[in-house]
Amino acid sequence: MLKNLAVLDSFILKWFRECTPKILVVTDGLNFSAVDDFGLTRFVNALRTSTVHAMTPIVRTALYTPGSGTAASLDATAQHISNFQFTDASHGLLKSRYDVVFLLAITREGGAGLAQEPGAQAAIVNFMQQGGGLFATGDHEDLGAAMCMTIPRVQGMRRWAAADTPSGGGIDRLTTTGPGTNDVFEFADQSDALPQRLYVNFRTSFGVGVAHPVLQVPGAAPARAIEVFPDHPHEGECRVPALLTGKLPDGVTDEWPLATGSTQRVVPEAIALTVSEGNAFPGKAAVAPRSFIPVCAYDGQQAEVGRVVTDSTWHHFVNINLVGLAGRNLSDVQQYYRNLATWLMPKHVRRCWRYPVLIRELVRYPLFEEIRLEPVEKFDGPALHALGEKVEDALQQRFTRGEVAAMVDDALDEMLDARTRQLLDGFHGRYGEVSSRDTGLAALGALTLASGNTALQLQEKGDDVKDAIGLFDEAAAKALRLGIQRYLGDAREGLRRLDEVIGAVLR
Template structure:
């Protein structure tokens, strides 16, 4: 009998557990057939950066997208590099999950790009001049300008956006990235692609956007950008006109995570800056409005700054190793970090611009290699966390999780409306057969909506929204419910949608009213109705079509009808109490003080003790 290795059982189980989780993360549909993520096609394009594992590579960002394991979206990534001779390592050749790699990329080559080929385009620009040998055809042909994309390329990007598809664009300080981004419709005006004013996006001026937070070693160093201490963001917060006493405020959806607001970012000594376009009346290359009117007739949809950074006063940290203090001292100020345009409201694609690609490159996420010219490690006692970045500590890893949610949220938010609807459709099955929702509220598969009480609708919806918030974001739980609610009770939506333009444009405020429980009631009704139609998980991913949407709508309406009746009754009772109390409270407020000045209030009377058991009453 051959020898059997003496392997402890615990090790075997640990291996099994790791293997199980890895398979579940990459291919969850093997265990849960109804988890059928929607593929979202991303095109990532760069020029002077690369997609590899070096300091200025984008591999940590790309890996974050590929490893996210989100149940409703999966990212199909193509990499395009404008340089013809870039290495395979720079194209992340080790990653087998990249769908396609294109060197010498051009937007006007149909095998590279058409307006309908990708759902989103992400631009990470560095160059200001393409007339160099490494850019091949761009360098030799007069059809390609030196300082921007060619006309035919720009036309295709405009058609891509006007077809409802997404665009992300960023550069760095000064004019870095202008070649790739400064002439692209919409993005051209949502970011500064050259220096302006008094050196606000310069490299060493006093008004530079130096977001570097002081690290673990004394003072400021350039290499603080590579440690586990992030910069703090000031977020634009949104609220509904109701329930103001709850202090419920939401960030923009791309800055919302299961662990809370995404208010931390990688830091950098000289970021660029986003802006609100100074002229909203310009046209695109095809003659259409650059920022058109909303399709619902409520006005023009405008880009907005959704996050701002802070610059501390007095930072003189050098950009070069061994030369501390060679910059002018910073003047304290704030600057735009993220700008977002919700083109879906206007029938076109969404756009996001970022102040710098340093929020995405390895040197700012997972640390810096020793020895580069931007490395200050010649200083004795330099903190070692700068070699591993946010991975260096538990606190840093929590920051990194939020940053990774920013990446994924942006990729989801930029997707065309049809894909976002498909993602929401997939989520119905995930919620319906969630073990927590089933075990807590829907154990009986034979349950019918007619037998469910109002408080049970609320409990089911509350559990489901919490499950969705943990798997996606709290913001997404609202985005998930509101489109279906709009079919049932459109007049109610502005009161519960913190991002809706109508809610921001002047509905009267009702601070005492909290209508949000009705959202939970509506979601609970939808899930009960769907469970009634589909009591058990199916062997194949079920289709969510018109029939299923009608079931959800009917379930919401059924639960809401009960909820509205109860709400009306409660408001009526409260109104009666208020009417009865107004006169009495006002009278008490006007009543004169009866105690003489300086009088001491007599002690309260001690209540008489009950007679002892069996004692005779007098």
């Protein structure tokens, strides 16, 4: 029998220490002060006090000072790097050092940026090509361009150049700040309790009728999504690039590669729209209303590179725009931060999280009452499928549907080659219960049993376990293979009987 959650958690922290998500937050002119309007403290604290893939992340902040000539230094207590350089040997950007990087940039086009640090752009490109997740944002006009406007993929998913961006005060500015409770348009309204409205795209590559994972809420019906952002009277603008034929700086590698096993390129998506509208603020013109893209997402993992998200403004992250939010609005914005870090995580981190999640779930209600740990070999395909459904239901109460679906998809991708997966995706349950989803649920059931049984064996050894992740991986591979084979084998038998019936009718 598995021990109680408190005891298991102490083991989990040791067994899966290598799974701890590592996040870097970089700015070149904002700060991390708790009392400064343009501080990122509330955002960073939301990450540090959350769980990403069921693990508490290590969040390191950094002030980028390109060309300063001063060596980077780490304050280990504050987890902050001064004089950060992307190429620094001790603290710079390496895939082995960080999983996800947030770039919240303010320096304008022509200012000190990547061009002043030789090798900086190459370090970022290597990180992305190796599967690292990247987030980037600036503000109105060309704020943030010096750091971000030449980064592949990022450059096409947001407007950065001065000649291509909305102004800060003209009629073309993008304002999402409405009048306050006094019905007057004031700059201070961006700090009140009234956020902007998001119009969520419920038709993305992640499904119809559900929000993109970046905008999902745990434990919610599919129609429930994050529909608010902090507001601001002059935002920047994201976009979906019109051309996907560019190359990386090496002149050879595709900027937008083909999806694995496909002839189609993976395309960035507008996962929501918002609306710019309103009368004049002091010193600013009234605007002609129009919609624009506040957040754009690229699923590079479909093409074996890193994921990318761009946002219209870092005013969705700084203290001045968060101070007035409360209740559900605040919790939804904080969920957006967690979702960004979670969705951008590389595959290997996401695949690692499944073990601690499933172990913990097995000692919680309702699964501790419904599941008895036995060898996977004792279960047939339908039984594994039923078990997977129970696990899915339990997980969706604590995690977003996107996170749970990713666990199922990863299980299938791990066992099936791209061609087989495409064939399976094509069934959609039209013939019996043969579909990727149903097969994936059987795999989830098998994975749950393997995770629980392995934890059962290792808990008696406590801290004296070498290569725990390797042991879980080995057990998972065997269970997933058996679970998929059992389910598809039973499905084949069902289809054979159906074929006999059809043959008898048609004779």
